[in-house]
Amino acid sequence: xxxxxxxxxxxxxxxxxxxxxxxxxxxxxxxxxxxxxxxxxxxxxxxxxxxxxxxxxxxxxxxxxxxxxxxxxxxxxxxxxxxxxxxxxxxxxxxxxxxxxxxxxxxxxxxxxxxxxxxxxxxxxxxxxxxxxxxxxxxxxxxxxxxxxxxxxxxxxxxxxxxxxxxxxxxxxxxxxxxxxxxxxxxxxxxxxxxxxxxxxxxxxxxxxxxxxxxxxxxxxxxxxxxxxxxxxxxxxxxxxxxxxxxxxxxxxxxxxxxxxxxxxxxxxxxxxxxxxxxxxxxxxxxxxxxxxxxxxxxxxxxxxxxxxxxxxxxxxxxxxxxxxxxxxxxxxxxxxxxxxxxxxxxxxxxxxxxxxxxxxxxxxxxxxxxxxxxxxxxxxxxxxxxxxxxxxxxxxxxxxx
Numbered sequence: 001x002x003x004x005x006x007x008x009x010x011x012x013x014x015x016x017x018x019x020x021x022x023x024x025x026x027x028x029x030x031x032x033x034x035x036x037x038x039x040x041x042x043x044x045x046x047x048x049x050x051x052x053x054x055x056x057x058x059x060x061x062x063x064x065x066x067x068x069x070x071x072x073x074x075x076x077x078x079x080x081x082x083x084x085x086x087x088x089x090x091x092x093x094x095x096x097x098x099x100x101x102x103x104x105x106x107x108x109x110x111x112x113x114x115x116x117x118x119x120x121x122x123x124x125x126x127x128x129x130x131x132x133x134x135x136x137x138x139x140x141x142x143x144x145x146x147x148x149x150x151x152x153x154x155x156x157x158x159x160x161x162x163x164x165x166x167x168x169x170x171x172x173x174x175x176x177x178x179x180x181x182x183x184x185x186x187x188x189x190x191x192x193x194x195x196x197x198x199x200x201x202x203x204x205x206x207x208x209x210x211x212x213x214x215x216x217x218x219x220x221x222x223x224x225x226x227x228x229x230x231x232x233x234x235x236x237x238x239x240x241x242x243x244x245x246x247x248x249x250x251x252x253x254x255x256x257x258x259x260x261x262x263x264x265x266x267x268x269x270x271x272x273x274x275x276x277x278x279x280x281x282x283x284x285x286x287x288x289x290x291x292x293x294x295x296x297x298x299x300x301x302x303x304x305x306x307x308x309x310x311x312x313x314x315x316x317x318x319x320x321x322x323x324x325x326x327x328x329x330x331x332x333x334x335x336x337x338x339x340x341x342x343x344x345x346x347x348x349x350x351x352x353x354x355x356x357x358x359x360x361x362x363x364x365x366x367x368x369x370x371x372x373x374x375x376x377x378x379x380x381x382x383x384x385x386x387x388x389x390x391x392x393x394x395x396x397x398x399x400x401x402x
Contacts, residue, residue, distance in 0.1 A: 052328055052329070054263055061267060064266075067118070068115070068117075075108065075244075076244040080241075081104050086104075086229060090208055093209045098203070105196055106301055109189050117274060117313050118312070120132075122247070135239060138174070138177065138188055140190065142295045144194055147199070152200070153199075162220075186232070188236065194298065270325065283368060286368050287364060288364065288365075289361055294357040297355045303352055303356045306356070307346070318339055337377055341373050345371065
C-alpha cells in the first residue's frame with residue numbers, strides 16, 4: 001500500500017460501475033451522528049466489517065501521519081508565499097500585484113483546507129482539543145464582519161483601520177479576534193480575504209498605496225489598512241509554521257499521542273476524526289439556502305476549498321493501489337459504494353457555482369444528502385447489500401435415489 005496526498009483536484013474518486021442506487025443508502029444511516037469529542041470516546045470501537053490486520057494497520061497509520069506532515073509542509077510553504085506576495089503588493093501597489101496576492105491567498109487557503117483531515121486527527125486527544133480549536137479559529141474563522149476591519153458603505157469610519165485607539169500589532173489583533181462576537185474576525189484567512197477583495201468585493205490596488213498627510217483621517221486609514229493587511233498575513237504564516245514545527249514523528253506532543261495507540265486503535269481514531277470533520281466542517285460548508293453564510297464568498301473559493309477537503313478524505317479511504325481505510329475497515333460492498341459516492345459528489349460539486357451559495361437549492365440539498373451517505377458509509381453504520389450479479393449460484397439438487 002502506498003498512501004500519498006492527491007494534489008490534483010479532480011477526480012476525487014476513481015470510476016467504478018455499480019448497479020446500485022446510492023440515494024437509497026440514506027434510509028439505512030438514519031438520524032444525525034455526532035463524532036466522539038474526547039480521546040477516550042474516540043478510541044472506543046466503531047462498527048467494523050472485518051478483523052483488522054495489525055501489520056497493515058501499522059503501515060497505514062504511520063504513512064497517514066507522514067502524509068499529513070507533507071500536507072502541512074505544503075500549507076506552510078503556501079503561507080510563506082502568501083506573505084511574500086502581500087509584501088510585494090504593499091511595496092508596489094499595482095493591479096498585477098493585487099491579483100498575485102489574491103492567487104497566493106487561494107493557494108494557501110486550499111492547502112489549509114486539504115490539511116483539515118489531518119489536523120482533526122492530530123488534535124483529537126482531549127487535552128489537545130482546545131488547542132486545535134483555537135488554532136483553527138485563528139486561521140479560518142468565518143463568517144467575517146467586514147465592518148469590523150475596514151470602511152463599509154454608509155459607515156466611513158468603521159473598522160480597525162479607522163480606530164486609532166487600537167495599536168496595530170499582531171498581539172493586539174489576536175486579542176481583538178472574536179472579542180465580542182464570533183463574526184468579528186481580525187486574524188486568519190477570512191479577515192485577509194476582506195482586506196484583499198474589499199468589503200464589497202471591489203478592492204483596487206491604489207487602496208494599498210502609502211499616503212502622506214500626517215494626522216488626516218483618510219491618510220491614517222490608508223496607512224493602517226496597509227499595516228493591518230501585513231499583520232494578518234504575518235499571523236497566518238506564523239500559525240502555519242508553528243503547526244509544521246509540531247508535526248514530525250520524532251519527539252513532539254502531537255505524534256506521541258497518536259503513536260502511543262495500538263495500530264488498530266489509530267485507525268478508529270482517524271475514522272472518528274473524519275466523521276467529526278464531515279459532520280462539523282464539511283456539511284456546514286454546504287449552505288441550506290442562498291441566504292446562508294458561505295465560506296470565502298468574496299474570494300469565490302467555497303467550492304474549491306470543499307473539494308480540497310474531500311480529495312484528502314478520499315485519498316485516505318481509497319488510495320490508488322488499495323490498502324486504505326476502506327480496505328481495512330469496510331466490507332467490499334461498502335467500499336464500492338463509498339467509491340461511487342465520492343465520484344457522484346465530485347461530479348455534482350464541479351457543476352455548481354463558486355461561491356457555492358449561488359447553486360440551485362435542490363442541488364445543495366442533494367449534495368448534503370450525498371455527504372450524509374458518505375458519513376454513513378465511513379462510520380460503517382450503512383450496510384450495503386450484495387448485488388444480484390455478485391451472488392454465487394448454489395445448486396440445490398438432491399442426489400438421485402438408487
